[in-house]
Amino acid sequence: MTSSRTAAGTATPRGRRAGRTSGDEREQAILGTAERLLEQRAFTDISIDDLARGAGISRPTFYFYFPSKDAVLLTLLDRVVEEADADAGDLLDRLAEDPRARWRELIDRFHRTFGGHRAVVAACAQVRGTNAEVRRLWAAVMERWVQAIEAAIEAERRRGAAPAGPPARDLAIALNSMNERVWYATFAGDGPSVAERDVVDVLLDVWLAAIYR
Amino acid sequence: MTSSRTAAGTATPRGRRAGRTSGDEREQAILGTAERLLEQRAFTDISIDDLARGAGISRPTFYFYFPSKDAVLLTLLDRVVEEADADAGDLLDRLAEDPRARWRELIDRFHRTFGGHRAVVAACAQVRGTNAEVRRLWAAVMERWVQAIEAAIEAERRRGAAPAGPPARDLAIALNSMNERVWYATFAGDGPSVAERDVVDVLLDVWLAAIYR
């Protein structure tokens, strides 16, 4: 789960050229306002005007910094993803050592990072349907999990410790889909959710049965 | 998965009183236009005016039949859910007989019914974030799957054929989350998706490992 530097930065040209002026503070102000507002109301109920006023600028000026409301959210998500990457550290490369403990730690950290930005995650869940950029970035995050799981499955199969079963990637996708949905339910409060403290245990149980049986 | 009669009908008062006139045709025309249009463009890109014109009425008249664009989609989803219920038949009650075959058949039928209305499912996936009614109806559908899985787990545990593991309901939720996500990917084309013909096999494999191991 290390290094991504995705979307937003390059995908959506920001408008401001080489910025060394105080313009950067404004951008941060907008971002800050957005996350603060998102803790109070839904993304849909926040207008560009709200964001602009919150940052102490007018609506047209907002467009100088971001091309749209969605771009703000995308940047916010980008920041969270980076944070998660940093938190995950090199744990991924040391999975083989002690699978159960490592997986648990990895999931735990992911949980902690994203749990610290519920408002952002919830907003992303909300616009996921309509915003392809958000969907793509989220898909990229998930893809890394899928690959990690796939690698674990293959390693296990090479060791001869697990039966063949379905193609490793398909199985990995299915297993990760479980995470994804459960995380959504947990972070965005969307759908039936298991008691939070038990989430990791349940996920692990199913994983281990499917991968390491 | 039998009988639901949820939302839409009662939750959203339609506006027309006791209708025996041709008003019902209009309602059907709107519904038909909606599903047809959804096969061409995204829900968001369809305006109420499009729906109205497609049904041969004016925009204000549309409001006579439905309180909003979302209500139309909800009714559409309602119809699909009813169809799925009918298709599932009594299969649910006969799960114990031959779990693997029954589960497979159940999942297959679900797949077939919803696959026949991809446009509607995709639209629901799109507004799921913003529309609580759609979310609720979908959650109700999923809840029935969760309960079925939970029952299977408990039956299996009572038989002493499977180890204790996590609480049956939590496990059921986790397993069903997998279905849900995979279905979304398959029907709505959102997210990484395994080859369609293999979906059922992969799901079943993980299930069986977790439930019947």
Add this chain to the structure above:
DNA sequence: ATTGCCGTCGACAGGGTGTTGACGCACGTC
């Protein structure tokens, strides 16, 4: 001082939603 560009905003255009008020037309009623 002049030029140029960054940052800023007032004002406009456009497109969508939901509501209001009035108008016909098909009834059942006496």
Add this chain to the structure above:
DNA sequence: GACGTGCGTCAACACCCTGTCGACGGCAAT
């Protein structure tokens, strides 16, 4: 066969929100 009653219908209106255009002030380099 006039007469309400209420369904079905729509033109027009009031809003709200988004995105763009043109103008204007100021700091920086020339």
